[in-house]
Amino acid sequence: MKTLGTLGEREAIRIIDRIVKSDAEVGIGDDCAAIDMGDRFLLVTTDMMAPKTHIPKGMGPYDIGWSIVAVNLSDIAAMGGRPLAVVTAIGMTRGHPIEYLEQIVDGMNDCARHFDTSIVGGDTKEHEILTLCGTAIGEVARDRILLRKGARPGDLVAISGELGKAGAGYYSLKRKLSLEEAETALKRPRPRLKEAASLADAGFVTSCMDISDGLSSSIFELSRSSGLTYEIDYSRISKAKEVELAFHDLERQKSLVLNFGDDYELLFTVKREAETDLANLASEIGCPLTVIGKVTSGEQNILIDSGKREKLENLGYEHFRSRQS
């Protein structure tokens, strides 16, 4: 009997995509669904989280509340959108203290307010296991929307910020390394809403997604959406300083940077002639926007490391399967 454990999350999503008849202009398979509203799109995304399975130990209720809002806002960012509202559903046991609920809601509210939106409603249900579900609604002008598809061979591949920080925070919590900034990055993800809006306005971005499940996995998702391949230079990736504090071993560092996820940075492609414009935009908005490779029409996704070309492995986090790193 085929179960979800044998298929994995991405295959499950493809099954759903085959069954569901969506009216949306952009449906299942991108960061948000996009619904035609004339000169703009309404963006909708939803994310479920069961802290016991999905959340590292060391995260408190406030962090959990913050995160469920942040990960949904990150999907709005990935489309170049502006958030309009968030709703959240909370499933808790009868035994949960009221203070626990209050702290979750505090975290949700603070995250939403920080990113210029608000929690407008929700649902509270009794559940055997703490479960949160958030849904973010946003909007984007029709001619500004950023999709996972759209890249052309020769386009440059770029990321915002640095990778590996949240992963280093995870190991810091686990092994009590006191890498405080990294731990905060893990506990309080910061969706790149303003940066993504600037990228959408710039006009030279050809595709975009957020890196929730790790760079390698995100590259494979972009590849699936565009039908193209991607060549990434490991040395060009901006790595958080905490990566080498978390691991001395270079292979483990590499795995953290490529496969861990939870950084919620943007992975995007730009027209090949836009490298200077991208650098200018980066200084203008005060956020690193780094070219890490290019779009190709090859056989497979490639990682260049110390001059060696190797096949990029898809080792990002996938639900129904085990964490790799």
Place this chain on the structure above:
Amino acid sequence: MKTLGTLGEREAIRIIDRIVKSDAEVGIGDDCAAIDMGDRFLLVTTDMMAPKTHIPKGMGPYDIGWSIVAVNLSDIAAMGGRPLAVVTAIGMTRGHPIEYLEQIVDGMNDCARHFDTSIVGGDTKEHEILTLCGTAIGEVARDRILLRKGARPGDLVAISGELGKAGAGYYSLKRKLSLEEAETALKRPRPRLKEAASLADAGFVTSCMDISDGLSSSIFELSRSSGLTYEIDYSRISKAKEVELAFHDLERQKSLVLNFGDDYELLFTVKREAETDLANLASEIGCPLTVIGKVTSGEQNILIDSGKREKLENLGYEHFRSRQS
């Protein structure tokens, strides 16, 4: 230590309402949040369901999928809205067979399509317990929106359809009574979208909500929203024919009709002079719209039964507490 079990769901929602700073024109406490979009409101509602706790035995995966979409669409109906899109998050174990997921998604898709909308996206996550979360987005013209508040003393209280059908279906499943129509009503709730839109257009409706947790509980919710009291005549309530097939005992019948819930009918108030208009609308749209009482400014909500006036008890279903009937 105060826990959710001692407070109950409605008190939990009030705690959330105190913490959250919402930008929405209509926020927490109505069936949907309503976001200002100029001449119309965007409506958003979300609902979580853990079939093991919330769903009666006898409901299959298709029914579960149908229900999570239907209950959210019912909230859109309660505001007089038209659905634009639905997103759903599914938490399942690794051991769930693929066919189980497929049937859930089939049910979701069929319900959405049946009510002229579609599933535009979602999330699939590994979870220890099957958990579904749906979010519906809708819209309504600014001058057509139906809220829980708005009733005036002297307004008439009315319901759509019949009550007690889903409850009879629940006991039919439990005791193998083969009340098929009632079982279907429980398994495949039908949101009153078209009927609510007609009521919103009619202009004489002063407040509205859907009866998800039972009539008594819904009356108390309306009462809290309007600051008024409600007087209901038990003899005037249209009861499903299956109610007396499920129970001979009159008190148990009464409890089913007043407290069970899951019928997803509309509970609304109309201007006192609109009784004839309401009857005309009912024949026009082919749905019973029955006056069952009136809005008062008394001390408490009243139930009139066989000529006797008694205090209406709030015995509807509330999460974190036990089902009463």
